[in-house]
Structure formats: C-alpha cells, structure tokens
Amino acid sequence: MKTVDELLARLADLHGRTAETPMFNPVFQLSLDLSRKLEGGEMTLDQIEALIAELEVDALEERAARLARMVEPMDVDANSADLAGAFEEGDFATFAKRWQSPQLHAVFTAHPTFLLTPGQSDAVAEAASGDGTIDAACVGQERPDITLPYEHERAMRAIGHAQGARDAIVGQILDHARRTWPDEWHALAPLPFRFATWVGYDMDGRTDITWSASIGFRLAEKAERLARYVAALRDIDADHALLGELVPAADYAAERAEDFAGDLTDPAALSVAANRLTASDPRKLLSLAxxxxxxxxxxRGSEDGARAVRLKTLAAAMRADGLGMGWIHFRVNAKQLHNAIRRRLDPEGNLDLASKGAVVHLRRAIADVTPRASNFGALAIEASTAIRQFLAMAQILRHVDADAPIRMLIAECEEPATVLAALYFAKLFGIEDKVDVSPLFETETALEHGGRLLDELLAEEVYQDYARRRGRVAIQTGFSDAGRFVGQVPASLAIERLQGRLAGAMAANGLTGAAALIFNTHGESMGRGAHPTNFRDRLEWPLSPWARRRFARAGIALEPEVSFQGGDGYLWFATPDLARATLTRIAALRPAETDPDAPVDPFYRRTDLSLDFYRAVKEEQRDHLESRTYSRAITAFGLGLLNSTGSRVSRRQSDLSADREMSLRQIRAIPHNSILQQLGFPVNVISGIGHAAEGSYEEIGQLLSESPRGRQLMRLARSANALASVKTVAAYGELFNSAYWASRPYRGTESHLAPACEALSEYLVKDDRVGTFRRLASRLRVDVMKFHRLMDFVPDDAPTPDREDKRRMIGVLQALRLALLQTMFIRAVSVPVFSRANDVSRDDVLEMVFTLRVDEALAQLRRAYPVSFPRIDRFDLTEQTDWPDGADEGYEAIHRDFIGPIERAHALSLRISTAIANIFGAHG
Incomplete structure (x- = not known):
C-alpha cells in the first residue's frame, strides 16, 4: 500500500466487508493498516507526504473541474454569442430599461476563506480555463500570513478582472444598440453590474481595523481606479485632453493614500496627513460627473462608431464605480449602535431599545437633530466604534468621493430602533442622503421576528422619507449563522419568507417607487457559494423565484446583491476569462427579473405539507445544536483540524482556556461548517430531512419532485450526502477508545508500542469522546436511512457518475489523517516525563495534542527539552573554572524522535484538510 491506487483498492475491499459485518469501519481499519506500517518502519513520513501530495493535486483538479462546469463555456467568442442571445427583440426603450439597471450587485468580501495559497488559486483558475490539469509544484507551498492588506489586495485583483469583464459586456451592449437603433443609442447608459467591497471596512466581530486603515484603503482604491481610467482613456487616445486632469488626480490620490498608510497614532502625524487631504488642491477630484x-x-459627436462605443464604455465604468474600485460597505454590530445611541440620547440607561417608547424617542430625535461638522481630530479621539464609522464615512464623502453612496450594514439587528439609531447618526453628521442603512437578518431570532421589524420600520414616516430620498430600501440576509443555528434548508426557506414580507411591507406603506436592494451573503453549506450544482441554483438559492415574484407583482424594482467571499468567491474572477464567463452567465440568467405570471410552485401551494416539512427539519437541526453530544463532537479537536484562512479570528471573543467546554457559539459559522466537513458529515445540510418525511415518504417525495424549489433543495442535500460518511464520524471517536489502544499490541503484534499503547489506554479510560462520537454517529445513521428512503421517491436531477470515486478519495485522505493523528498521540505519550513548569504539566501537553492545539504543545515541549544551553566559552573571563565538566548536550534525540514527527504529522494533517475542503468545494 505505497501508492494512492493501492490505497483506493484496499479501501474498496474493506468496504465490501461491511456487508458481512455492518459495524466494521473500513476508514478506521485502513488508518490502522497505515499506522502499523508507519510505526513498524515499513513506511516513512516522506512516503505519507508523497501520497498526500498526489491526492492534493487530484483534489485541486476536482475543484477546477467544478469551477469550469459552473461557468462554461469559457471561450470569449462563445460568451459573446451567449450574451447576444440575451438581446431579445423589442424597441429601444425596452432594451434600455433592461440594461440600465444592475442585474446584480457583486460584493467582494473577505470572511476567513483564503484556504489556498496564491499559487494554488492561480493553478485552479488556469486549470479551469484550460485543460483541467494541475501542476504538482503548487502543492506543499508555504501558506502566506492572511493579513488584512493581503485580503484587500486579493479583493482588488478580483474586482479589477470583474471590471474588465463588465467593460467587455457593456461594449457589446452598446455596439448592439448602435447597430440596431442608430438614431437612439446615444441615450443608452448601460449599468449591468455594480461592484462593492467590505474588506477593510467590516468592524463586526473585530477590533483590529483602525479608522485610518479604512481611510487609507479607500484612498488606495481611488488611486487604483483613477489609474485604470487613465489607462483606458490612453488606450482610446494617447493625447486625449482629459488626461491632463485625470493623470494629476490619480497622482494626488496615490500621494494621499501614502500619507494614510503610515502610523497616525501621533496627533502631529495625523494632523499633517489630514491637512494635506482636506486642503484645496487643483488635483483633488471629488466627482466624476x-x-x-x-x-x-x-x-455623441464622433463619426467613428467604434470610438464612440469605447468612450461610452469608459463613461459607464465611471458611472458604476465612481472614484473607487467599487462601492464600499461599512459594517457594525447592533450592540455597538445601541451603546452609541444610549450615550447620546440616554446617558442614564433608562431607555429600552426594544420598546415602542424607544421608537417614539428616536423619531423625535431624528426630526430635531442639527447636523454637526466633524474633522479628522474628532474621528481620532472618538471612542465609540459605531460613531467612529459614521465619522469616517463623513470624511470619505467630503474628501474622497462625494458621489458614491456608502452602505452601513448592521449585524444582529432585531429591533426597528436600531435602524432608526443609524439614521439619527447619519443625519447628525450630514450624510443621510449618501448612506444606505441595511439591517442584517441572520440569527434565528432575527429571522423569526424580522417580518415584524420590517412592518414596524417601514410604517415609520421618518424612515419612509429617508427611503424615498435614497430611492431604495436596503436589507441584508445571511446564511452563515442562519444555516448553523437552524440548518441550511430551513434557513433558505425562512430567508425567502422574510424577503417576501419586505415586498408586502413596501407595498403596504407606499414605497413601491423605491427599489428593494437585497444583499444575500450566501454562507456555509457546501462552500461559500451555498449551492454547488449550477450557476442558476447559486443565484436562486439566496433569492428564490418565489421571492422575486413577490416584488414583481407589487411593481417594485429589485436590486439583487450577492457576496463573492474570499478564496472561493475570488476564484470566479481569478482570470479575465473566468470573470467574463461568470458575468456572462449572470447576465444571461437575469437574477433581477422574473415572470410575475409564472404558475405557483406546488411547494408554496401545498403548505399543509411544506410547512410541516420545514418545521420538522428545523426542529431536528435545533436539537443537534442544543445537544451536548453534538457540541462535544464538533469541538472535540477544537479548531485544530483547520488551517488559518483569514485575518478575522475563527473564535468569538470569550474565555478560550478550556477547549473541553468550548461552546458552539464561540466558533464562527465558517469554521463550524468546515469542521463538519472535516469530520465527514455536513450535518447542517442533510440532517432532519429524512426525519421530516417519516410517515409520509411518498407524499413528501411527490411534492418535492413536482416543485422546482423542492428539487433545488434536494439537489443541495444530495450533493452533500454524496460526500458524507457516517463511518468517518465514528472513526474519529475510536482515536479516544481506551479499549482500542489496550488491544492494539495484543498477542505481540506491535510489542514495541506496548508502553505507549498502555499509557494511552490508561489516560483515555475516562475520556468521553469515544462515546460522544458513537452516539452522534448512531443518530446520524438513523436519519440517513430515512433520508435514503425519501430519496427513492425524488428523481435525481444532478447525478454524479464519479460519486464513489470522490467518496473513496475522501476516505483515503481521512484514513491518512487518522494514521497521522495516531502517530502524534503515540509520540506525545512517549515523551519522557518532565517537571511541571509555568503551571503546565505533561498531562496538559497531552490534552493539547489530543485537541490538536499542537503549536502550544510543541512550545511547551521545546521549553522542557531545549536543544542548546548557554555555553561557558561565550564569556571572556580571566578567572578559571572547572565547571561545567563536560560537553553541553541538548535534547536532540527527543526533538528527532518525538517533537519533530509530531510537528510534521500535524502539518501533513492540515494539508489533508485542504484537500478534503477542495473536494467538498469549500474554502472555510
């Protein structure tokens, strides 16, 4: 078993034994086979690494193939033909209406999803655009530090490719109009896509982004965008008159960005940078109008049609992006706003923001507020995070870009008063006409009560006036926490009902003249795209045809907005060809439009079945979340199965000293979902579906089969189930099985391991994790049996012929990791006992290894067993000494035999994590 093919064949043979012995675990048995060879000297870590490297390449090729399948065709001519096919016959007014408003707002965000190295991301993109093969040189690369500047640079790179693709699409739209309506086409102002980012501006859940960093990022984006406008104009006419103004403006923006890139904590340094930015300067450009x-x-005056198209394409880019790479989204938490508004209006703390009285109080405050001037000094000394964000927005609008509006996203927003508090601060600092306040509905409470919030908020006259002035009502719905707390399927259904409530509330309150801007941040299920089968599903999952029809029937213009997050999202725009293919698919699918007269989907007509189905799945998901068994299993390894994939921490701020008591609410949604995949079973996608159909398999199956929405739900569940393995979940528990370790050297098979196995057996005899994993696996197995029974009545819309190949690949990767974990356990327990130091004992170090806090464990071991000591001959002393009387010796053997192998096995385990995530199509 020294090749991947041999491992795959061995796993297939072992799977055959489950027919004879149902409780037999092929994944764990293969890991034992590998562990025996590794510990017996028949295999080395070098050979294990070679096997992992081969599987890494296969996993990257799988990811590239999925990416290509989602956006094909890739050929530029084919995409031009597809776009031309979307130019339906009609008059100019109809054509202009369709292409002058965005089909999609694309937001480039940066949750911790930068799993691949830049070289691996480039390799996947090139493979998807080419012949599908991956150069093996890209695996095993050192991972970069995922810092905020790194994330921002990757976001700008993706947006740059998206801008180029949009220019190509806009040029084709204009050229079509020029040829079809030669007397009218100059009136066309295409705007098929808008782009935005929150990288550098998202303060929810983090305190490490300074206000000066946000200003610096915005200035850098301005400089980069102006440079791109200059390059485009030079390409049209190297001597164009406007270059005399745009080139100095780009240089000025770059100089100001450099000013704000440094340390501005010193008031003197800040004063210099701020005064340069706020001073009058002929190069200072604040509007592109x-x-x-x-x-x-x-x-309009050009007789050269091709030149006219290019000039109008550049004007369209300026209209779309303004003086930045795109629009920007600031984000704060509702609690931060509550603290700020109490400090301003209720210093005594007597106001309950959940009360009607708070709304009355805020309504009066908004009406009476007098706008206040502010400067960079006020921004520098402001202690409130929320107020600081409004002050930063005011400075950006005053001194960077006066035209582009700014989004203010409010996380965990559960009360109308929270939105009104944001409106109060926007008006207080004189920016309410440029800020779109957008509540985020993502928690279970927010989804449950979000309809009431929207009804009450949109009934407020002060909010209605604001929405009419802005021309839109903006909300954000998120799938990450929603999918974690209520499950992915119930979350999607709850979110679409909330979106429908928004349409009803806008109609009821006379706001049909405003657009509905719905920002869906996708979220965790089978990766950050939320739905893995095709691009139509990816777009419809967060904003379903049913929800779109609610707006269409009310006569409300819809502005869909989705996130392209981190390493996953940026892959769609990793090359110019990928970006062109991605935007062409979106343009052809028209997510902003729908047929209001389409027949009613049976899923929404047969609510006697679908609502019960929804509630039952949600209840099962909630039971898991509240179950001590589920929580203990998910946190059994802490976050040690995962690579660090972002600049935002994966754990919420809390006491992290005891992994054994770690709460699921301490782990963010992305790593929670990632751990599920690494353990082998996406519980938050699959679980509960079989249970919900129990007793009505045929009836529920028929409903799901007849319903387009139902089939879409099942395509997601089936794609997750195709890669899931309850046996793998159970295998992880066996690592903590005292009886396994006691039995392993039975009958002298591995007598050299007897002391280590005995020590492990004794240490783990009271450990609860083996029982935890067994109970969880049993519960999952029962539900999966019911799931398969239901699937017998639901046709498979997206069969995967290579399903078993991918499952075997994951199985081999899991077995390799289980073998590596056994190597780490054996070596950790074999390290000689050392004296207690710094309140850390040997048992503490063992527990660190068992919960995969390996870096901490190794730091303690290196402290206990240094490889070098201070040497006497380093001192230049006249007095002689006979001590020490021998050569200084370190603990090189302990490092060679124990510390080094543990470190390397852990590093290889994390490479396996990346490979498994790639097969699942996830980056978290």
Whole structure:
C-alpha cells in the first residue's frame, strides 16, 4: 500500500466487508493498516507526504473541474454569442430599461476563506480555463500570513478582472444598440453590474481595523481606479485632453493614500496627513460627473462608431464605480449602535431599545437633530466604534468621493430602533442622503421576528422619507449563522419568507417607487457559494423565484446583491476569462427579473405539507445544536483540524482556556461548517430531512419532485450526502477508545508500542469522546436511512457518475489523517516525563495534542527539552573554572524522535484538510 491506487483498492475491499459485518469501519481499519506500517518502519513520513501530495493535486483538479462546469463555456467568442442571445427583440426603450439597471450587485468580501495559497488559486483558475490539469509544484507551498492588506489586495485583483469583464459586456451592449437603433443609442447608459467591497471596512466581530486603515484603503482604491481610467482613456487616445486632469488626480490620490498608510497614532502625524487631504488642491477630484458628461458628449459627436462605443464604455465604468474600485460597505454590530445611541440620547440607561417608547424617542430625535461638522481630530479621539464609522464615512464623502453612496450594514439587528439609531447618526453628521442603512437578518431570532421589524420600520414616516430620498430600501440576509443555528434548508426557506414580507411591507406603506436592494451573503453549506450544482441554483438559492415574484407583482424594482467571499468567491474572477464567463452567465440568467405570471410552485401551494416539512427539519437541526453530544463532537479537536484562512479570528471573543467546554457559539459559522466537513458529515445540510418525511415518504417525495424549489433543495442535500460518511464520524471517536489502544499490541503484534499503547489506554479510560462520537454517529445513521428512503421517491436531477470515486478519495485522505493523528498521540505519550513548569504539566501537553492545539504543545515541549544551553566559552573571563565538566548536550534525540514527527504529522494533517475542503468545494 505505497501508492494512492493501492490505497483506493484496499479501501474498496474493506468496504465490501461491511456487508458481512455492518459495524466494521473500513476508514478506521485502513488508518490502522497505515499506522502499523508507519510505526513498524515499513513506511516513512516522506512516503505519507508523497501520497498526500498526489491526492492534493487530484483534489485541486476536482475543484477546477467544478469551477469550469459552473461557468462554461469559457471561450470569449462563445460568451459573446451567449450574451447576444440575451438581446431579445423589442424597441429601444425596452432594451434600455433592461440594461440600465444592475442585474446584480457583486460584493467582494473577505470572511476567513483564503484556504489556498496564491499559487494554488492561480493553478485552479488556469486549470479551469484550460485543460483541467494541475501542476504538482503548487502543492506543499508555504501558506502566506492572511493579513488584512493581503485580503484587500486579493479583493482588488478580483474586482479589477470583474471590471474588465463588465467593460467587455457593456461594449457589446452598446455596439448592439448602435447597430440596431442608430438614431437612439446615444441615450443608452448601460449599468449591468455594480461592484462593492467590505474588506477593510467590516468592524463586526473585530477590533483590529483602525479608522485610518479604512481611510487609507479607500484612498488606495481611488488611486487604483483613477489609474485604470487613465489607462483606458490612453488606450482610446494617447493625447486625449482629459488626461491632463485625470493623470494629476490619480497622482494626488496615490500621494494621499501614502500619507494614510503610515502610523497616525501621533496627533502631529495625523494632523499633517489630514491637512494635506482636506486642503484645496487643483488635483483633488471629488466627482466624476463632469468627465462622464464630457465623454458622452464626445461620443455623441464622433463619426467613428467604434470610438464612440469605447468612450461610452469608459463613461459607464465611471458611472458604476465612481472614484473607487467599487462601492464600499461599512459594517457594525447592533450592540455597538445601541451603546452609541444610549450615550447620546440616554446617558442614564433608562431607555429600552426594544420598546415602542424607544421608537417614539428616536423619531423625535431624528426630526430635531442639527447636523454637526466633524474633522479628522474628532474621528481620532472618538471612542465609540459605531460613531467612529459614521465619522469616517463623513470624511470619505467630503474628501474622497462625494458621489458614491456608502452602505452601513448592521449585524444582529432585531429591533426597528436600531435602524432608526443609524439614521439619527447619519443625519447628525450630514450624510443621510449618501448612506444606505441595511439591517442584517441572520440569527434565528432575527429571522423569526424580522417580518415584524420590517412592518414596524417601514410604517415609520421618518424612515419612509429617508427611503424615498435614497430611492431604495436596503436589507441584508445571511446564511452563515442562519444555516448553523437552524440548518441550511430551513434557513433558505425562512430567508425567502422574510424577503417576501419586505415586498408586502413596501407595498403596504407606499414605497413601491423605491427599489428593494437585497444583499444575500450566501454562507456555509457546501462552500461559500451555498449551492454547488449550477450557476442558476447559486443565484436562486439566496433569492428564490418565489421571492422575486413577490416584488414583481407589487411593481417594485429589485436590486439583487450577492457576496463573492474570499478564496472561493475570488476564484470566479481569478482570470479575465473566468470573470467574463461568470458575468456572462449572470447576465444571461437575469437574477433581477422574473415572470410575475409564472404558475405557483406546488411547494408554496401545498403548505399543509411544506410547512410541516420545514418545521420538522428545523426542529431536528435545533436539537443537534442544543445537544451536548453534538457540541462535544464538533469541538472535540477544537479548531485544530483547520488551517488559518483569514485575518478575522475563527473564535468569538470569550474565555478560550478550556477547549473541553468550548461552546458552539464561540466558533464562527465558517469554521463550524468546515469542521463538519472535516469530520465527514455536513450535518447542517442533510440532517432532519429524512426525519421530516417519516410517515409520509411518498407524499413528501411527490411534492418535492413536482416543485422546482423542492428539487433545488434536494439537489443541495444530495450533493452533500454524496460526500458524507457516517463511518468517518465514528472513526474519529475510536482515536479516544481506551479499549482500542489496550488491544492494539495484543498477542505481540506491535510489542514495541506496548508502553505507549498502555499509557494511552490508561489516560483515555475516562475520556468521553469515544462515546460522544458513537452516539452522534448512531443518530446520524438513523436519519440517513430515512433520508435514503425519501430519496427513492425524488428523481435525481444532478447525478454524479464519479460519486464513489470522490467518496473513496475522501476516505483515503481521512484514513491518512487518522494514521497521522495516531502517530502524534503515540509520540506525545512517549515523551519522557518532565517537571511541571509555568503551571503546565505533561498531562496538559497531552490534552493539547489530543485537541490538536499542537503549536502550544510543541512550545511547551521545546521549553522542557531545549536543544542548546548557554555555553561557558561565550564569556571572556580571566578567572578559571572547572565547571561545567563536560560537553553541553541538548535534547536532540527527543526533538528527532518525538517533537519533530509530531510537528510534521500535524502539518501533513492540515494539508489533508485542504484537500478534503477542495473536494467538498469549500474554502472555510
């Protein structure tokens, strides 16, 4: 078993034994086979690494193939033909209406999902765009530090490719209009896509982003965008008159970005940078309106049709992006706003923000507020995070870009008063006409009561006036925490009902003249795209046709917005060809539109079945979340199965000293989902579906089969189940089985391991994890049996012929990791006993290894067993000494035999984590 093919064949043979012995675990048995060879000297860690490297390449090729399948065709001519096919016949007014409003707002966010190295991301993108093969040189690369500047650079790279793809699409739209309506086409102002980012501006759950960093990022984006406008204009005409203004403006923006890139904690340094930015300067550009008009006028007067199209394409880019790479989203938590508004209006702390009285109080405060001037000094000394964000927005609008609106996202928003508090601060600092306040509905409470919040908020006259002025009502719905706390399927159904309530509330309160901007942040299920089968499903999962029809029937314009998150999202825009294919698929699918007269989906008509189904799945998911068994299993290894994939911490701030008592609410949604995949079973996607159909398999199966939405739900569940393995979940528990370790050297098979196995057996005899994993596996197995029974009545819309190949690949990867974990356990327990130091004992170190806090464990072992000591001959002393009387010796053997192998096995285990995530299609 020294090749991947041999391991795959061995696993297939072992699976055959489950027919004879149902409780037999092929994954764990293969791990034991490997462990015996490793501990017996028949295999080395070098050979294990070679096997992992081969499987890493296969997993990357699997990811590339999925990416290509989702966006194909990739060929530029084919995409031009597809876009041309979306130009339906009709009059100019109909054509202009369709292409002058965005089909999609794309937001480039940076949750911790940068799993791949830059080289691996590039390799996947090139393989998806080419022949599908991955160069093996990209695996085993050192992972970069995922810092905020790194995330911002990757976001800007992706947006740059997206801008180029949009320019190509806009150029084709304009050229079609020019040829079809030669007398009218100059009136066309295409805007098929908008782009935005919150990288550098998202303060929810983190305190490490300074206000000066946000200003610096915005200035850097301005400089980069102006440079791109300059390059585009030079490409049209190297001597164009407007270059005399745009080039100095780009240079000025770059200089100001450099000012804000340094340390501004010193008031003197800040004063210099701020005064340079706020001073009058002929190069200081705050609006592109004059340049857009000039380009449009020039195009109108040009007799060269191709040149006119290019001029109008540049004007369209300026109209879409303004003086930045895109729009920006600030984000704060509702609690931060509550603290700020209490400090301002209720210093005594007597106001209950959940009360009607708070709304009345805020309504009056908004009406009476007098706008206040502010400067960078006020921003520097402001202690409140929320107020600081509004002050930063005010400075950006005043001194960076006066035209582009800014989104203010409010996480965990559960009360109308929270939104009104944001409106109060926007008006207080004179920016309410440029800020779109957007509550986020993601927690179970927010989804349950979100409809009431929207009804009450939109009934407020002060909010209605604000929405009409802005021309839109903005909300955000998130699938990450929702999918974690109520399950992915119930979350999707709850979110679409909330979106429907928004349509009803807008209609009821006379806001049909405003657009509905719905930002869906996708979230965790089978990766950050939420739905893995095709691009239509990816777009419809967060904003279903049913929800879209609610807005269409009410006559409300819809502005869909989705996130492309981190390493997963940026892959869609990793090359110009991928970006062009991605935007073409979206343009052809038209997510902002729907047929209001489409027949009713049976899923929404047969609510006697579908609501019960929804509630039952949700109840099962809630039971898991509240179960001590589930919590203990998910946190059994802490976060040690995962690579660090972002600059935002994976744990919420809390007491992290005891992993044994770690709460699921301490782990963020992305790592929670990732751990499920690493343990072998996406509980939050699959569980509960079989249970919900019990007793009505045929009836529920028929409903799901007849319903487009039902089939979409099942395509997600089936894709997760195709990679899931209850046996793998059970295998992880066997690592903590005292009886296994006691039996392993039975009959002298591995007598050299007898002391280590005996020590492990004795240490783990009271450990609860083996029982925990067994109970969880049993519960999952029962539900999966019911799931398969239901699936017998639901046709498979997206069969995967290579399903078993991928399952075997994951199985081999899991077996390799289990073998590596056994190597780590054996060596950890074999380290000689050392004296207690710094309140850390040997048992503490063992527990660190068992919960995969390996870096901490190794730090303690290195402290206990140093490899070098201070040497006497380093001192230049005249007095002689006979001590020490021998050569200084360190603990090189302990490092070679124990510490080094543990460190290397852990590093290889994390490479396996990456490979498994790639097969699942996830980056978290």
């Amino acid at each position: 004059r340049y857009i008009d000039a380009l449009e006028d020039e195009a």
